[in-house]
Amino acid sequence: MRAEPTILHVDLDAFFAAIEQRDKPSLRGKPVVVGGTGGRGVVATASYEARVFGVHSAMSTREARSRCPHAAYLSGRHHVYREVSRLIMAELRGLSPLVEPLSVDEAFVDLAAGDLPGTDPDSLAQVGQALKDRIHEVTGGLTASVGIASSKLVAKIASDLDKPDGLVVVPAGTEAELIGPMPVRVIPGVGPATGERLRRVGVTTVEDLRRISQDELVRLVGQAHGNGLFALCRAEDDRPVVAEREAKSVSNEDTYDTDLVDKRLLEGLLTKQARGVAERLRKARLSGRTVSIKVRLHDFTTHSRSTTLPSPTDDPATIGRLARALLAEVDTSEGVRLLGVGVSGLADWIQEDLFALEEESAEPESEEVDAAVVRRRAGWSPGMDVEHTEHGPGWVWGSGVGRVTVRFETAATGPGPVRTFADDDPALSPLRRPSAEDEAD
Structure with missing residues (x-):
């Protein structure tokens, strides 16, 4: 046990939902739910306005809709969440070289490895507040809750005590009394x-x-x-903060507020993550030989499993099948807090699919047709960023029966107008973003 409270735990408040409220002014102060929007979807994050109605992560979207039917249900923009996470992790690494990320919005920091003005509670509170202020500044208004204590266990508990936007420093010697x-x-x-x-x-x-x-x-x-x-239970925890430095890979992982125990749900989440990894590989024109999974259990122990193929792949079905087989090797009966899929051993070549080549060659090569292909393949998922040649940037409010409804606003504009278009309107398209740089780590 440390003699001084020099382990910091930071947890962004309702991270995914907070980013959506930041970028969509009409949703600020209103219930927002991010996750699967279909009948079998699962809530990834709920804003605090939605939590008032009993909505929480890992709840089925069906149940969430029954509890809070007036919330905005969005499918999520993970490329944006990763961009914001990079900004946050950079701030943490400016505080100390020892940063242990738990997910895109949560990490431990070993303050003793950095430059501290002092280790008394007041000095540590100033460090925590300065970090919160910097996170608020670099993320455009997001809030974080911080706990500082002599161990990972108590620092994590402390960060939950005064959410949202909380800061709790636990003086050394008071840990057992607190918990x-x-x-x-x-x-x-x-x-x-x-x-x-x-x-x-x-x-x-x-x-x-x-x-x-x-x-x-x-x-x-x-x-x-x-x-x-x-x-x-006696607040005795000497686990060190361990900086994770993974080999070059493409991965996708999610953390959950509620421990997941349903095996079918876990397999379904792995399958979805595998599809995301495969999509990112293809966008970056990469493939990989080693498929791995990362499972963080209820007690924060992390288990990794991997298997290596004879040749590289970017096929979502292959990645998903191998990931599910690896999951069967881990005892998840007590609950899973974090789940992830990764592909490493990357190669800059892909074994071409002849059927895919035939399909591509059958389409005329023109910018107009390419835009239509992008729209058809992407679909119009609620919350996705779009742009219109006349109205400018906006986001999808909803779609169906051949139509798509868009609210035209950005983080800087204030609440904007709503317009409905035919879902094949050539003037409307997904907002294009660079992919290779921010998709392959």
């Missing part, structure tokens, strides 16, 4: 199954857990798990 009255689920490692086992023996708070002997905990949940819980 004692909290629900036992606040301890990493207490997922749905473990929580139910503990409830059956009368354990509902962290203080209750401390009353269970180490031998009894081992009997209830197993040796490794029981020994870990015995230490964590």
Whole structure:
């Protein structure tokens, strides 16, 4: 255990939804839900206005719509989220060389590895506030919640105590007192199954857990798990901040506020991520031989699995099939907090698909036809950025029965007008963005 609170945890508040509200003035102060918009969709993030109605991440979109039918349901713009995440991580690395990202919007920072004005609570609070101010500035108004403590465990708990836009510094020596009255689920490692086992023996708070002997905990949940819980409930956590430096790869990962335990849901999310990775590979004209998955469990332990093909691929079905097979090797029964798919061993060549070549050669080569192909392939997903030759930039409000409705506004314009067009209107097209530079890390 550290003698001083020099581990910082930062968590962006409702990250995806906050970015959508930033860029879409008409949605500011209103409920916004980002995630799958179809009947089998899953909520990735809900704005605080939507959370009032009981909407939360990992909830089915169907249930979210029943609870908050008047919210804006958007499919998400992950290229924008990655761009903003890069800005945030750059600020963190300016604070310390030891930064451990947990997802695009969350990370641990080892303040002891940087230049600190002091380690007393007031000095650390100033460091935390300065970081929050910088994040607010470089992201165009997003807020972050920060916890600073002597361990990862307590820093993470502290960042959740005063959300949104919170800042909590936990003085050394007060950690056990702080977490004692909290629900036992606040301890990493207490997922749905473990929580139910503990409830059956009368354990509902962290203080209750401390009353269970180490031998009894081992009997209830197993040796490794029981020994870990015995230490964590006493705020004993010496895990270091480890900077992640991955080999060059293309990957896609998501984190969830609620631990996911449904195997079919996890497989479905992996399949969707695999499609995203394949799309990014193709945009960058890359392929890869090694498919890997990253699974962060309820207790923040991270498991990686990988398999290598004899030749490179950019095929979404192949990547998805291998990712699902790798997932079967990981015990996810206690819940999954983060899930990701990656492809490495990159090559700058692709084995051409003859059928795809035939399909492409059958289309006339003209800018007008190319734009129509882009529109047909992209579809009009709610929230996507578009541009109109007359009205300028905007975003898709909704589409169906041959029409697409667009609100023409940007982060700088204020709420804008709404117009409806035929979905094949040649004047309307997806907003084009550079892809190779920001898609391949």
